[in-house]
Amino acid sequence: xxxxxxxxxxxxxxxxxxxxxxxxxxxxxxxxxxxxxxxxxxxxxxxxxxxxxxxxxxxxxxxxxxxxxxxxxxxxxxxxxxxxxxxxxxxxxxxxxxxxxxxxxxxxxxxxxxxxxxxxxxxxxxxxxxxxxxxxxxxxxxxxxxxxxxxxxxxxxxxxxxxxxxxxxxxxxxxxxxxxxxxxxxxxxxxxxxxxxxxxxxxxxxxxxxxxxxxxxxxxxxxxxxxxxxxxxxxxxxxxxxxxxxxxxxxxxxxxxxxxxxxxxxxxxxxx
Numbered sequence: 001x002x003x004x005x006x007x008x009x010x011x012x013x014x015x016x017x018x019x020x021x022x023x024x025x026x027x028x029x030x031x032x033x034x035x036x037x038x039x040x041x042x043x044x045x046x047x048x049x050x051x052x053x054x055x056x057x058x059x060x061x062x063x064x065x066x067x068x069x070x071x072x073x074x075x076x077x078x079x080x081x082x083x084x085x086x087x088x089x090x091x092x093x094x095x096x097x098x099x100x101x102x103x104x105x106x107x108x109x110x111x112x113x114x115x116x117x118x119x120x121x122x123x124x125x126x127x128x129x130x131x132x133x134x135x136x137x138x139x140x141x142x143x144x145x146x147x148x149x150x151x152x153x154x155x156x157x158x159x160x161x162x163x164x165x166x167x168x169x170x171x172x173x174x175x176x177x178x179x180x181x182x183x184x185x186x187x188x189x190x191x192x193x194x195x196x197x198x199x200x201x202x203x204x205x206x207x208x209x210x211x212x213x214x215x216x217x218x219x220x221x222x223x224x225x226x227x228x229x230x231x232x233x234x235x236x237x238x239x240x241x242x243x244x245x246x247x248x249x250x251x252x253x254x255x256x257x258x259x260x261x262x263x264x265x266x267x268x269x270x271x272x
Contacts, residue, residue, distance in 0.1 A: 006068065007044040009205055009208035009210040013213075013214065019049070021190055025101055025130060025132050025251055026050055026054065026101070028251055029101055029128045030128060031051065031101075037097055037101065038090075039051060039062040039063075040087045040100060041102050041105030042063060042069070042073045043066075043072075045062065045073030047103045048060055048076065048077045052079070057078065057079025060081070061082070061083070061096075061097070064084065067084055070084050086110070086115075087114075088114040088118055095127075096122045100127070100130075102131040103131070106173065107133055113176070116177065120180060120256060126258050129255070129256070130251065132251040133249060133250055135168060135249060136161075136165060137164075138163075139248035142202070146206070146232055147160075160212060170189075174186075182254030186254075188251040190251055193247065194244065195242060196239075196242065196243055198242070
């Protein structure tokens with residue numbers, strides 16, 4: 001529900017990192033002109049647009065469960081096939097795409113194992129399945145500083161801290177890819193950055209309610225919200241003018257084998 005806010009709110013919040021992050025993920029996935037590609041959990045279409053710039057909008061499909069975000073993605077990439085759907089039940093035939101990518105989504109899936117298996121199902125033999133997630137617990141500076149500020153004022157906020165999400169560490173993300181039958185799985189790091197004109201430009205999106213950090217912010221009364229703002233400002237070095245923040249994301253890339261894996265074979269094919 002925290003991702004059903006106005007698309008512009010997301011774009012001004014974590015979405016500011018999206019295009020830079022998408023370019024790195026696309027490079028890791030090895031997307032080439034002419035490929036058929038799918039963006040799973042497209043949000044407002046930041047990754048979708050970067051994919052379209054390489055392969056053409058008519059070679060891009062995208063899905064997201066949020067109706068407002070799907071509409072925003074359609075406006076951003078009119079030629080793309082953008083649908084309301086969840087990762088665990090993709091509305092595409094087997095082996096439809098050369099590359100399937102997912103940006104900042106895996107930790108929010110209701111069933112990550114099923115979601116990744118679906119991504120593999122719709123990928124052609126020899127194709128690629130790639131994703132990235134924030135290093136919430138460490139070097140995603142914006143959100144790490146936010147949750148550290150929140151917990152300092154309200155220890156109960158620790159239960160909401162995104163740093164506790166299951167797949168924000170490279171070894172667990174890699175293990176998820178391997179457990180769902182993907183081959184040649186590799187881990188990588190991506191380091192996008194954003195320049196802010198002021199602290200207020202950074203702070204205002206939190207007050208829109210978008211994402212878990214925004215949902216927590218709007219749950220506070222005015223006094224506690226102001227205290228959180230001041231605490232975050234201090235933790236970021238009390239910037240008085242333009243400043244830049246860096247972030248780290250962990251990425252994983254796997255491939256679909258050209259021959260059936262044992263788990264995909266029938267009893268007869270296994271010789272049993």
